[in-house]
Amino acid sequence: MGMGRPREFDAETALDQAMEVFWRHGYEGATIAQLTEAMGINPPSLYACFGNKEGLLKAALDRYTKLRGVWMDEVVAAATAREVAERMLMGIADKQTDPANPPGCLLVQGGIACGTGSENVPFELAARRAQNEDQLRDRFVRAKAEGDLKETADPAALARYVSAVAVGMGVMASSGADREALRQVASVAVQAVAAQSKRA
Amino acid sequence: MGMGRPREFDAETALDQAMEVFWRHGYEGATIAQLTEAMGINPPSLYACFGNKEGLLKAALDRYTKLRGVWMDEVVAAATAREVAERMLMGIADKQTDPANPPGCLLVQGGIACGTGSENVPFELAARRAQNEDQLRDRFVRAKAEGDLKETADPAALARYVSAVAVGMGVMASSGADREALRQVASVAVQAVAAQSKRA
DNA sequence: CCACATCTGTAGTGAACACTACATATCTGG
DNA sequence: CCAGATATGTAGTGTTCACTACAGATGTGG
Secondary structure, three states: OOOOOOOOOOHHHHHHHHHHHHHHHHHHHOOHHHHHHHHOOOHHHHHHHHOOHHHHHHHHHHHHHHHHHHHHHHHHOOOOHHHHHHHHHHHHHHHOOOOOOOOOOHHHHOOOOOOOOOOHHHHHHHHHHHHHHHHHHHHHHHHHHOOOEOOOOOHHHHHHHHHHHHHHHHHHHHOOOOHHHHHHHHHHHHHHHHOOEOOO | OOOOOOOOOOHHHHHHHHHHHHHHHHHHHOOHHHHHHHHOOOHHHHHHHHOOHHHHHHHHHHHHHHHHHHHHHHHHOOOOHHHHHHHHHHHHHHHOOOOOOOOOOHHHHOOOOOOOOOOHHHHHHHHHHHHHHHHHHHHHHHHHHOOOEOOOOOHHHHHHHHHHHHHHHHHHHHOOOOHHHHHHHHHHHHHHHHOOEOOO
């Protein structure tokens, strides 16, 4: 039995293009026509490879978080909680205003609220954001154990805080905030983490 | 010349219902059928009164920011920059988890990214968020002039920061964060403003 | 070179969408 | 009580949407 005709496009390259469309227009705002054109394929190829529109989104999110994960590992590798927050938020200020990508963050732009029938899209995005938050929290737990953070510090609250600022910066970036404006926000935000550190 | 048949519904009451639908599903996710049902009217009444779907959104945003404006005035009436931030963020933690409304903030849930043809919806939301930020900035400018904030403090950056945290909290609320979690975020965030105050 | 399996492009499918034509109803001014 | 003006409910309109049937193309195993 033969193995069939091989696909003529590269799935990851196509996903990068789909990612950009979802990033710019959101899940509901992105049309199959836009997606297939950006990906350089026809609808049947899309559906054969990714199942349906939501499957394509999930695949794009997987790719996004995979690429992002490499960077997050570098972030949490910083020596102190303060430096973790600084790397994270300053890096995000740069990333979210990188002209190579649409502004903001796919995990927010993808779709915070959706219509009936797409309810689990926001849920899916939230789950990915929660992963980042968990990674931060674990890092802050360690910082507290190491005596880097004060005894009174709440690692989970700090992680939620840094996550919230990151999301807020993303929304600002998507509505036109420039890099310098985001860096200023990041700079202020880091002070709150510093306030929870023993060596201010 | 007569003045025609009077409308049988109250525009503001209907707007409150429309607001809730946009809030929960976003601009693109909300359908005319859902809106008219929630408003208790038929499509022709909606179009006669608000022009089109986008006109209805703008009217709903006007109402939202009007109601919100009353509260914002109370926020900036606080004595110090630190207290302004505290009232704002703690109040937002409560508002965004008020079961009387959908979770989060309409100015974010309404539509951060939209499809071709609705490009100015995100722009419209951003403009309303910017109003809040401007109000905060003016208040922080005053705080600096009064010697409440340090000489080195940047009122515009602080206002952007508080705005960003508020937006981030809204996204978290919409994805299930409870009131206590948001209050913890607010609590940490306020420390950054306190760090810019003379009397910590 | 043939049976089989998978991909690709063309050209649609039904459903849902925002929006509206039209007849009817209810008001005001004279 | 009539003429003009505006609102309402019914029942659509054309368009766009996500998705697919189908036929032809291109591969593998025997």
